Amino acid sequence: MFDWLQHITNWLVYDVMSLSKGEHLSEALNFFIYDAIKILILLFVVIFFMGIVNSYFPIDKVKNYLSRNKLYGLEYLMASLFGIVIPFCSCSSVPLFIGFVRGGIPLGVTLAFLITSPLVNEVAIGLFIGLFGLKTTVIYVVSGVLLGTISGIILQQLKLESYLTPWVQKVLANAQKEQDTFIAEKQTISKRLPAIWKEVKSIIKGIIPYLLVGIAVGGLMHGYIPEGFFENYMGKDNLFAVPMATILAVPMYTNASGILPVVQVLIDKGIPLGTAIAFMMGVVGLSLPEAMLLKKVMTFRLIAIFFGVVTICIMISGYMFNLIL
């Protein structure tokens, strides 16, 4: 799909800049230019597409759907799937949480949504296609959705409602099955597109510094670290690699778009995909800033249980990837 871009990059690096093939610097530069352009193109496409879907399918509709319909256990999966299309800004997590609780949606279902939404979002998908190809992206998306679903079901079984902060419990007691009717913004597609496009640009603008630094570091590592370098330390037989990678990843967040290009190189140089995916899920899915925000609605104990269950599920999926792939 991107052969043409590789040709252009080759031409630019080897002919225009007349660097010779096979040297560290030229390989690193080639990698940087090719990756940066490819990922940016994919990010534009994916974020734009998701923007259109989201414009017609806003969060209020999702809430009403989950609140009104009896889904016989499928609500966890649905909430998780909705999490993909609904963009998620961590500063919205509290109003979102309360809105769901108020609509009478079970805690586990709400959490399923909250887990999947940051994990499988437009930026992650765009980066994944660009860095790892379609097949790995599909695996990542499917496992992200399953992770949200299963964690949601487990958390619901634990009956954690009493660990919500008191004012949220009050909201919970007054929860009703859908009181407000949602009035959709009636706009033609030509009126929506400029707003969506603006949104795409602002998202990309926000991540581009991280992305470029990430790809640059990745490019250097690509050129300078020998093949199979990490195999000895973090190979599949090292049972501690997955938990270590996950625990290291949970507190990190803002540099998600910067970290993925680095991880791609780590995989190239011998780190198993499952370990790497566990790491990425930890980075993207759970973060300290998110925990701080959730403190408004959850007691420390609930946050700890929530993060604990998700972390364990991430580790399990990491091991599973290493077994299957």
Place this chain on the structure above:
Amino acid sequence: MPKTIKILGTGCSKCQSMMKVVTDVVTQYHVDATIEKVEDMMKIMEFNVLVTPALVIDDIITIKGRVPSKEEVLALLNT
């Protein structure tokens, strides 16, 4: 009668952009309105919005979850 504009948001970058767009429109077109930034989570909850930022004009939620353009805000203020 002056309009009451409320901007609901806890202070993320989108909320600040919305604040800026709205203030710009109000000063630029001399709209008779008061602007209030609502940052208290409890107060935001009362409006029953799921995503911030949200633009509330005379207690009606007009825009949620995104930053509007100046033209859009002007149109909303003129109705």
